[in-house]
Amino acid sequence: MPKYFMPTTLLSGENCIKRHPRHIVHGKKCMIVTGRNSAKISGALADVTAVLDGHGVKYDIYDEVTDKTNIADIYALGKKMHDGGIEYVVGIGGGTTLDAAKAAAVYATNDMAPMDIYKEKYEKLPLRVVCVPTTAGTGSDTTQYVMLTIDDFENKRSFSSEVCFPYATFLDSRYTLTLPVDVTRSTAMDALCHCVESYLNTNASPFSDIVALEGIRLVGQCAGALIKGEFSKSHREKLLTAASVGGMAVAHTGLNVVHKMGHQLTCDKNIQHGFANGMLLTEFIAWCSKADIMRAVDVIRAIGMDLSTLKKFMDKVLPQTNGITEDDVKVWVKNSIYDDSEPNSPRKLTREDEFEIYTNALLNKNRDYTKW
Ligand SMILES: [Fe+2]
Structure with a gap:
């Protein structure tokens, strides 16, 4: 057990x-x-x-x-x-x-x-x-x-x-009422990624699933507020709960590919931790779906948006990724060889996968997520 x-x-x-x-x-x-x-x-x-x-x-x-x-x-x-x-x-x-x-x-x-x-x-x-x-x-x-x-x-x-x-x-x-909008958005993205990375994870169990899915639901219920940048008391409560729930989930499973890859965006481009992870999340779910479509669907149901809608939501709450080039991606993929943290993802992550995830998430602005 x-x-x-x-x-x-x-x-x-x-x-x-x-x-x-x-x-x-x-x-x-x-x-x-x-x-x-x-x-x-x-x-x-x-x-x-x-x-x-x-x-x-x-x-x-x-x-x-x-x-x-x-x-x-x-x-x-x-x-x-x-x-x-x-x-x-x-x-x-x-x-x-x-x-x-x-x-x-x-x-x-x-x-x-x-x-x-x-x-x-x-x-x-x-x-x-x-x-x-x-x-x-x-x-x-x-x-x-x-x-x-x-x-x-x-x-x-x-x-x-x-x-x-x-x-x-x-x-x-x-x-958390006095938090600026950009900090609220970035930290909400971080909490959402913790929950998704815990659910799409080889260490996941029924115990971690319960908390991870609830955290995803809570952030999903705040999607409109995150887009508008206006947060009621109820939104603040949900986001704070989601953050702690996300911690409980990853305490059990460990983090995953999004955090491993997002780290390079933060180090090289100085993109806030939560935003860096959020930029990769939609593509991560699409990538995981090739190994476990049912659990990817669970995530999508919990957040209340299909992948195409999730990508549009991300485009509204995340900063622009202009200034990132294919040469940047090549350097990050090369550097990742030296990262000895082994993600617990449902698929084995190859360097080719990393290149594809970065490229699709950051450079392929018109990627169609209706056919994932
Ligand atoms: Fe994080």
Whole structure:
């Protein structure tokens, strides 16, 4: 029987932090890890500190996480937490911030060199981590994965350990109300890709399928809002739920071809992670359908659009791909040889497949998806 492990307690709904205080109080002293702005602007930081103050929990705030925060910064934070007697961590923010909190929690309890975190075996359990996401995409709040920037050139590398699942996650969509439209669209694309890549996956099981299909449905129900760039409270709730559900799905199955290939678009063309993945998604579904038409149809039914309509939807919510050439594609396909992550796709991915997927998705603007 397949295994499904998801130890994170999920609390959701308006004011869930205030309604469930015991899930955010895990000791007498905690470290709050945030980025520069979103935790304050969204109101999440004020809600967290109000509960901590009310329960006599002392806290320090590290509010310096940015895209440039690297492993050395997080290692130093972990050591500071150790020396300061910090008993648990609250991460408030997007995926980069939550991952920083998860990694610092490992360093705080383990005497090891920074890169030893990639050995994925730790002598002592990390500090408990509570997550409060302020974006709706990465799913870091429900996974064992942690992505860190490892050098000054912003190269990223991930690790995975079951001890790195957050202890609890609070999903309050009020914290995403101030997200700009482009961030909302990009993170929604990321969440959708997590769910689809989990469903069209050789590691999929009935347990992961349930959450993956529900995540796809939730994003599909927000398609009109994503096109218009106008989001009701209900849309925000659905997108936040879809993001956490997507994390639960890929925590079980791992990611797939879209993320593997989208990574090159982000590295080479600086295209946002979610947008880069979204650009490849329609073609990925068409490519997978050759191996498993029934599951591809399941995806299409869940999102509520046939492939042709999905492509038109993507064209409306994704940025233009002008400036990408066949020479770019050749370089990406060549570079992918050195990527040792093995996607769990229903078909074996060849270099010819990669070339075709990139070309069809990014260069063949008039591709007909009515005959896939
Ligand atoms: Fe992602």
